[in-house]
Amino acid sequence: MRNYPVGLEVKCTIGNITKGANLRAGQPRINALEGITWQAHHQEVKELLGLVWDFVLNEKDFNYPKVTAIFYANNLTQDDWGNISGTRGRNTKVTGMKVSGKQKMAAGWVALIDDYLYKQVYQMIMKFSI
Template sequence: MLNYKINPGLHINCGFIVTGEAVRNAIMQTNAILGDLPANLYKSIDYKTTSAMIGSVFCDRLADVVGAIVNPIEKGHPDLVPPAAINCTEEELRNYPQGLEIKCTIGSIETGADLRAGQTRIESLTGITWQAHHREVAELLGLVWDFFEDGRAFNYPAISGAFYSDDLCEDDWGQISGTNGRNTKVSAMVASGKAKMGRGWVAVVEKDEYLTAYSRILRFRFP
């Protein structure tokens, strides 16, 4: 079982209350679920799909912990909304005024590091980039994950860090790519946004290599 360094000062009021302890609780539940799935699943899907799956499981677990609900529509924003939103129309749920948006990434690694599913990536990690479908995301809880050794033959994925900012602006997101053809339109967070996320750290696994790498990449210092 992984231990996490928690930011005790985190207090998000977004129609429901989210604390660092609530995030840790949801992380622990998510990790347990991920560890119960077949290893072959992680070997047969790509990291983008794994990130989406981890984000979905975490959303469900955090909603249960804080008394929120997962946005009922597939393209709804934000991902978690207050329970009263269940009575809203699909149009209203596409941009609900309260709630919490959650994104998940495995990060990028150095060129030439040929790492496969089940191989720990932290020693080769060079960047952490969350992506959105537009540049208007102003509040975000960003997750990072990695594969961890736990004594089993396969290293299962687990959430390694959570970071938050409620003051992101359009300039914290890069130009939208994928605007031509049938590609998914995405905007990647740039350095200014990452620094804001780093200053709002929520939970990081208590391992020196992760504490060091995340503080370096997101440009912040743990107290």
């Protein structure tokens, strides 16, 4: 959707986990979560619906992937995105969201899972209040 006149980008993240956390597929990440960031392939993302997901235990004692938070900003600028990496060779080109972009996303939180631990961790990391 780069430079498209209308539309909304949607990005998902499971977040940044503690180095060496040694988590297996299907294990919840919330106890090892250190940050939440979204990536894009260019710095022109102005409007973003950012989803955060994790493996969440259901009533059948199985951890399913589940959206645990939704954030939104329609005022992002190029300055809210970092330098583009992977510009050489066959690597995928990506840019990570800077703190300024995360602040805008946090100000536009839309929904949170009804779970005390998730709410507490997300509020601490993204620095917003309910």
